Amino acid sequence: MARLKLKEHLINRDWCKGCNICVHFCPKHVLELDSEEKVVAVRPEDCICCRLCELRCPDLAIEVITEQSDHDATSTSEDAVNTSEQDD
Amino acid sequence: MAIKDYIRQRYFPQMWCPGCGHGTILNALLRAVDELGLDKNSIVMTSGIGCSARISGYVDFHSLHTLHGRALAFATGVKLSKPELKLLVPMGDGDALAIGGNHFIHAARRNIDITAIIMNNRIYGMTGGQYSPLSGPGKKASTAPYTTIDNQFDVVNLSIAAGASFVARSTTYHVLECVDILKRAIQHKGFSVVEILSQCPTHYGRKNKEGDAVQMLEFQKKTTAKLGSKALENDPTLIPRGVFVDIDAPEYCEEYDKIMKRAMKETLQKEPLKNFGNQANQTCDMA
Amino acid sequence: MTDNIKTDENVIKTNNIKFVQGNEACVEGALYAGINFFAGYPITPSTEIAELLSKRLPEKGGKFIQMEDEIASMCAIIGASLTGHKVMTATSGPGFSLKQEALGYACMAEIPCVVVDVQRGGPSTGNPTHVSQGDIYQARWGTHGDHAIIALTASNHQDVFEITVDAFNLAETYRTPVILLFDEVIGHMREKLVIPEQGKLPIVDRLRTSVKKGVDYHPYLPREDGRLPMSDFGGEHRYNVTGLFHDMWGFPSNNPKVVRELLHHLIDKIDNNAHAITRYKEHYLEGAEYVLISYGSSARSAIHLAKNRRERGEKVGVLELQSIWPFPEALVREKCANAKAVIVVEMNMGQVMKEVKACVDNPSKVFLANRIDNKLITPTNIKTLLRMIQGRGV
Numbered sequence A: 001m002a003r004l005k006l007k008e009h010l011i012n013r014d015w016c017k018g019c020n021i022c023v024h025f026c027p028k029h030v031l032e033l034d035s036e037e038k039v040v041a042v043r044p045e046d047c048i049c050c051r052l053c054e055l056r057c058p059d060l061a062i063e064v065i066t067e068q069s070d071h072d073a074t075s076t077s078e079d080a081v082n083t084s085e086q087d088d
Numbered sequence B: 001m002a003i004k005d006y007i008r009q010r011y012f013p014q015m016w017c018p019g020c021g022h023g024t025i026l027n028a029l030l031r032a033v034d035e036l037g038l039d040k041n042s043i044v045m046t047s048g049i050g051c052s053a054r055i056s057g058y059v060d061f062h063s064l065h066t067l068h069g070r071a072l073a074f075a076t077g078v079k080l081s082k083p084e085l086k087l088l089v090p091m092g093d094g095d096a097l098a099i100g101g102n103h104f105i106h107a108a109r110r111n112i113d114i115t116a117i118i119m120n121n122r123i124y125g126m127t128g129g130q131y132s133p134l135s136g137p138g139k140k141a142s143t144a145p146y147t148t149i150d151n152q153f154d155v156v157n158l159s160i161a162a163g164a165s166f167v168a169r170s171t172t173y174h175v176l177e178c179v180d181i182l183k184r185a186i187q188h189k190g191f192s193v194v195e196i197l198s199q200c201p202t203h204y205g206r207k208n209k210e211g212d213a214v215q216m217l218e219f220q221k222k223t224t225a226k227l228g229s230k231a232l233e234n235d236p237t238l239i240p241r242g243v244f245v246d247i248d249a250p251e252y253c254e255e256y257d258k259i260m261k262r263a264m265k266e267t268l269q270k271e272p273l274k275n276f277g278n279q280a281n282q283t284c285d286m287a
Numbered sequence C: 001m002t003d004n005i006k007t008d009e010n011v012i013k014t015n016n017i018k019f020v021q022g023n024e025a026c027v028e029g030a031l032y033a034g035i036n037f038f039a040g041y042p043i044t045p046s047t048e049i050a051e052l053l054s055k056r057l058p059e060k061g062g063k064f065i066q067m068e069d070e071i072a073s074m075c076a077i078i079g080a081s082l083t084g085h086k087v088m089t090a091t092s093g094p095g096f097s098l099k100q101e102a103l104g105y106a107c108m109a110e111i112p113c114v115v116v117d118v119q120r121g122g123p124s125t126g127n128p129t130h131v132s133q134g135d136i137y138q139a140r141w142g143t144h145g146d147h148a149i150i151a152l153t154a155s156n157h158q159d160v161f162e163i164t165v166d167a168f169n170l171a172e173t174y175r176t177p178v179i180l181l182f183d184e185v186i187g188h189m190r191e192k193l194v195i196p197e198q199g200k201l202p203i204v205d206r207l208r209t210s211v212k213k214g215v216d217y218h219p220y221l222p223r224e225d226g227r228l229p230m231s232d233f234g235g236e237h238r239y240n241v242t243g244l245f246h247d248m249w250g251f252p253s254n255n256p257k258v259v260r261e262l263l264h265h266l267i268d269k270i271d272n273n274a275h276a277i278t279r280y281k282e283h284y285l286e287g288a289e290y291v292l293i294s295y296g297s298s299a300r301s302a303i304h305l306a307k308n309r310r311e312r313g314e315k316v317g318v319l320e321l322q323s324i325w326p327f328p329e330a331l332v333r334e335k336c337a338n339a340k341a342v343i344v345v346e347m348n349m350g351q352v353m354k355e356v357k358a359c360v361d362n363p364s365k366v367f368l369a370n371r372i373d374n375k376l377i378t379p380t381n382i383k384t385l386l387r388m389i390q391g392r393g394v
Ligand SMILES: Cc1ncc(C[n+]2csc(CCOP(=O)(O)OP(=O)(O)O)c2C)c(N)n1
Pocket: B049, B050, B051, B052, B053, B068, B091, B092, B093, B094, B095, B096, B119, B121, B123, B124, B125, B126, B127, B132, B200
């Protein structure tokens, strides 16, 4: 499977409620909350495109845009499984 | 399709508190629907009343936001009257198993093709943190200032006993597993139950000193383990996750179809009798 | 008898004549109106309706389901109505109480459906096998919150049939639940029923939106004539249905203007059409000095008495109400205007009498002839009161 390359983190600042879930569980510490309690990608170069931030966000406020188009919908979560940091 | 194509964007940001697990369940559910490639016109989401129940307003499916506890009864009417529709029924723990407990076991017993998703935050979120039938003993709630003494249901065992043909459990921390299980549940023919442990940081977290959403997710990670895992074997006090039951069993609407076929055949056979035989005589004799 | 069965035509005619219980007349009416979904829970004296439909519906490709209780039954028919079906449930007092919350939902979400209440003694379990007319107010105010409702009734099986067809028609026309208030005597008594040919009675079918796919459909935006075209679940238009106050898309709203307008709409669509909804019959009413107002099985005794009195030259007539809610105020006021006395004949403590008193010019001339002891009120019971009012003693 080809490695996905990050294009950008698409963050919807109107929807983000600053709950910190994506920040805390990012395996590579890519994300932080800014002074307005909205998420920002501070170390995008470290992002491994696991999409866990996108999947866990309760507010659908963050989207990980990658270079390779993922029109094949099923690749979304399966890619993430392969790189996930989940327990057991 | 993009996830945003499955929601009614004009109603966002959604009304849930920051870090509420219900949003993550919405997220996972949309991904499951997307990955299955379902037609939005073929899905009816029916919900009851509660924070959880508000989920139906946000999805771009046919949506039916009903009464506290009654979502499955409404869904049964929708499904039986139009079996080609996919029924998704997300419910709060109080919604599904306190006031709606009877509808829940009966929908399971019928094995009607509906996917019930129990958004279990172990508390009544919407009304301000009263204990629920899934809180369990020793918990604090606004109606249990001295801690609860009520035992909780085990949703998995209850569903199996009641006759559900697909039963699974996951958490809002294990979101990939969630998507995967939801996909299987939606595809399953029959009554499927997915219990998803969710977090209510506002009431449950605060009252029970479980901290904020992040800490509650850490707690889900620590206190649960996959079925068949070493972790579960070593520590049976962990809550098991995964698919517990996935069997083929006669589905209600399909069985009713057979009844209709029989009824139609029998009337066809009787019709000539009715017109020329005793029955007509009888009717007018009595009249 | 056998002479009748000579030609096919005659056969068909005799097949259309039945000797049935009122509950069966109701079933025949529902089938005639096009019912294709019923959900219910057994309760005397309504059970025959469920039993008969469990047989008849699948024969014509319709669905019957016995739910776990009356609440679930009410919810299930609402769900089935939303997929585009004509739906009904049937119950009696205790079950009618259980249905109230979901009945309010049907009012709020504007779901066409028919709810039959075959009244029995109450409160509580009361008496399952005996008659009462005690649910008049529950039909009106059983569910919480301000709302309008349509409730119809009938006193003989031909009328039960026709009023049932009517109930389905009104439910579709006004997008509302319609209650059929029968009673134990009507439900269980047997008499003749002639089923009209299809097409003889008008049938109102579901009004569906003509809005095309891709164009914004507003499920809760009334047309100029006040009607709201529907779109079936599973169709091209995906919208929200809720019991919360909602906007024209069906999405929850707290906007005071939206809330006020919604409540006005829900009430006005019925109250402003009270004249069109009013159903009644007159018996010997021409020039009546004594007007008996009655409905359901008690009207049979009232009519019997009026006939009997007329034969003796007394000017006694009956205004038989077939619609109870919205209460036909204008009709009652008009028909009672010249009466020396008005006697409301019913089997409760005066539920309809209170409405009559509220709308006639002189409430002090309104009297109650009632029975609340499980027994059908008799012509003699009414006559006793009539003679007293006439100043003739008993
Ligand atoms: C018949 C009825 N009883 C009580 C309520 C009040 N009520 C609304 S939501 C709710 C409980 C919500 O808890 P739960 O179902 O667990 O969902 P959550 O809000 O936690 O997601 C209650 C008791 C109601 N709306 N209707």
